[in-house]
Amino acid sequence: MRTRHYLLATQKETPADAEIVSHRLMLRAGLIRKLSAGLYTWLPTGLRVLRKVEQVVREEMDRAGAQEVVMPVVQPAELWQESGRWVQYGPELLRIKDRHERDFCLGPTHEEVVTELVRNEVNSYRQLPINLYQIQTKVRDEIRPRFGVMRSREFIMKDAYSFHASQASLEETYRAMHVAYCAVFERLGLAFRPVVADSGSIGGSTSQEFHVLADSGEDAIAFSDGSDYAANIEMAEALPPTAARPAPTAALEEVATPGVDSIASLCSHLAVDATRTVKTLVVAGEEPGSLVALVLRGDHSLNTVKAEKLPGVASPLRLVEEAEVRDTFGAGFGSLGPVGVALPVIADRSAAVLADFSCGANRDGYHLVGVNWERDLPLPRIEDLREVVEGDPSPDGKGVLQLKRGIEVGHIFQLGTKYSEAMDATVLDEHGRSVTLHMGCYGIGVSRIVAAAIEQNHDDRGITWPAAMAPFEVAIVPLNMHKSEAVTSAAEALYEHCRAAGIDVLLDDRDERPGVKFADMELIGIPHRIVIGDKSLAEGEFEYKGRKDDEAQRIDRDHALDFLRAKLAG
């Protein structure tokens, strides 16, 4: 490719609304342009990167025995009604009507379509297992699109669906997908971690996420420093404290705490540590109109995923309005406590082992100190409610937890029979009996990977692509090309040799000053750069610089191609 007629679309200035580095660089390097909120055009350079990611994914899926298909983006409502998700999925499902007023949706995922396909085409256990995948545009009407293609309303995803006659077969494919995913992210040169995950709205039991580690990640992940344990923080269990609850030593007392409406202000007012306080959160119960009080140690945070899975607690979790709380407790948020409340109370494991603690008095402007379970109030139901913090013991008993942030780029699920049962997808087994299919599903956020890779690979000049993802492998930068015939012919010759050798090469034949060319090639992150100028050319040499190198080096022009081949191979 030559830059002269190539839509390079680089820009010096950063659009004001780009918050994270990958979004800024994708705009500046001319990878994407925004059409509307959460909707992006992929420009030639961006598309090249996208295609490289797709190809790695495709190769590893094929290697793992999956077969590629393409399913429709537009899907009939009937299928979604059959699985129950037409009502369950919520407003994120973008619904449309055709000219006959029939309901359709734009596919956010394809469980229904693929199950419909397989129940028609596969009838015997002999045809199983089967694993079908596609690389295709998905549509989700995101509440809040942000960070460019990281969270957009339209995005490219690889989604695979496997079907099995038994749970054992499903587990085998699930493991194979785990291996394939690790291979994909390794080939792409990304620092990643597989983590135990919540299966969320897709359903099913076992699931793991693959996270690219980055400070800008939207997810927190917890992992042990003493074992392989790693989990999304939503799933990380906070183990029960090992120490028993101390005996009470203080007397129960109500103290005036004017203006105190938070744990922080309570601590400074009473000169106590947050670990000796308790906070009370009120959420909706399972029965319509009912409430449940959740009690956590002052320095801990509620884990909403854990909470909404508890029997008696409404799912999705709903924190109630202050007015509602006031009706029940007679006090506002800042003065709530578990003493003397008529509601079901659930205490976190850490809160349940406190003695002589402080909490709200259920009277505005007052708190209780010296509170003790079983003396001042009954010991309530105890559950794991809180978010783990750094330094907690690892749930597998080995080591302590560390927290990092991650970008979810892959997710594998064992769905079980959720969809096959709802949609009556069965085969006959070797005894001629009808068995419900077991199902797995496996997603990779292809467009998100592009952004995630930039989060991990950039410097103050631009993107520093991992080799496998770079839009071009080699940039040829001739200096003074329009004036020097020697430079022109050398550049043209090297360009043709590279093309003949199958190298992805970009020849910068623009009539621009050197600084402009260098800056652009570095911004878009081409890993290898050959500069051809009159001075070095007179000595029969080119100049080579790797994108991450500090210094350029001279190379013999006659061996430039071999030199590049060696660089690309290694």
Added chain:
RNA sequence: CGGUGUGUAGCGCAGCCUGGUAGCGCACUUCCUUCGGGAGGAAGGGGUCGCAGGUUCAAAUCCUGCCACACCGACCA
């Protein structure tokens, strides 16, 4: 959906308070000089000031409504 903020040339912004000729930088076009790290000069092109209504002799500016976008909280690849 709630909270906050912003809509003026392709991009980044000023002008609005105090109504009166629509401006700056980058980018773009032409010419001259320059040419190994985002050059200098000269001359140009490009805007229904988000939309609709209102106030006024006069609205980018004041008022009302609507729309769009961004950021902060509940969703997910």
